[in-house]
Amino acid sequence: MKAALQNYRARMRRVLDHIDRHLDDGLDLESLSTVAAFSKFHFHRQFTATFGLSVHRYVQLARLKRASYRLAYSDALGVTDIAMDAGYDAPDAFARAFRQRFGQSPSSFRKSPDWEPWLAAFGPLDNARSKLMQTTFTTDDVTIRDVPATKVAIMEHRGDPATLGATIRRFVAWRKAANLHPSKHPTFNVWRSERRPASPADYSVDLCVGTDQPIAGCGEAIKAGEIPGGRCAVLRVVGYTDNLEPAALYLYRDWLPASGEEARDFPIYCQRLSFFPEVPEHETVAELFLPLK
The missing domain is CATH 1.10.10.60 (Homeodomain-like)
Incomplete structure (x- = not known):
């Protein structure tokens, strides 16, 4: 059956x-x-x-x-x-x-x-x-990598996740104007809150693009930062990557306790490797990074 x-x-x-x-x-x-x-x-x-x-x-x-x-x-x-x-x-x-x-x-x-x-x-x-998305993972899906530090430009989203689309729109427009195309400058999301916090006002995520360009003069909406290097547990997700919560829950709830590893003092984040509608939604790819000590 x-x-x-x-x-x-x-x-x-x-x-x-x-x-x-x-x-x-x-x-x-x-x-x-x-x-x-x-x-x-x-x-x-x-x-x-x-x-x-x-x-x-x-x-x-x-x-x-x-x-x-x-x-x-x-x-x-x-x-x-x-x-x-x-x-x-x-x-x-x-x-x-x-x-x-x-x-x-x-x-x-x-x-x-x-x-x-x-x-x-x-x-x-x-x-x-x-109903058909991959929501279960195994230890074979997780690798541990030493990742380099990446300097990034950051646009913060703070507040109701229902308004995240407007922040993404501003972020896309800014990176186009700055000539930071995703093919040459990696895209990251750094989650600083739960996907659905008790109060929508507490939702917090950083939209980031990797760049060494000076950030000064880009306006208050953009600031310079860095995604620190070090050991990370990495879980690749292919297809319908709008919701990465099941993958994050697997890393925290199942993989981390069984691995003997300890999480480092930096939030979980992802790198977006391909984007809809440039590719069909089932071909979008994201990698989830859980920083480790």
């Missing part, structure tokens, strides 16, 4: 990966049932039973998520191009669907995104993906 269940989940995971990789294609029920190797007469019910939403809604939400990321973080693409890539024949149809989901027009979202309804709209998509 366990092997059969694992095989079933693997086939469903294959469908999600296929959707992520082919958001520009038709993605009809027949083609997706073929990917899963399930009967086309039952696949839509199996999908809905597994993920809690229909194939059509899943695909629509996945396309809208990519479109909203492009609106918020990429000025190179026009609204019409983004609408076409999201599967809409005309910008006005895209605008209606976008406003219905997020309460803003695409143009308004591009200028000033309201992230709270955005987060709520993608709750069903995140819940669906969480």
Whole structure:
């Protein structure tokens, strides 16, 4: 039974990966049932039973998520191009669907995104993906590395995690203006609080980019800092890296007590190695670092 269940989940995971990789294609029920190797007469019910939403809604939400990321973080693409890539024949149809989901027009979202309804709209998509995400790890997934110290420019986010998107937007805009492209300058997140603290006002994370450039004159929002070098337990996570809490919990709750190691006096942090929508979400990669004595 366990092997059969694992095989079933693997086939469903294959469908999600296929959707992520082919958001520009038709993605009809027949083609997706073929990917899963399930009967086309039952696949839509199996999908809905597994993920809690229909194939059509899943695909629509996945396309809208990519479109909203492009609106918020990429000025190179026009609204019409983004609408076409999201599967809409005309910008006005895209605008209606976008406003219905997020309460803003695409143009308004591009200028000033309201992230709270955005987060709520993608709750069903995140819940669906969480059913097949890797949430269990083993000691074989963890390596211990000596990492060098890295000088970084830091933009702090302090306060409600629902407003983190606005801070990320400012951070992306600043690093573009400073010519600090992720391909040459590593990206880090340093967590100084729980992902969901008792009070949202206590949420705290540093958005960092590795650079030796002088930070003076960059404004109050940016400050210089350093991620210290030393021994770290490193856990690589591949796919749907928005939520790294299960990986962090494994390091703290399971790996650290069993390892005989002691944590060093620096917060847990991650390095983002690839980014959505530059790569499909199931291909995003992040490495989690737990500093050790």
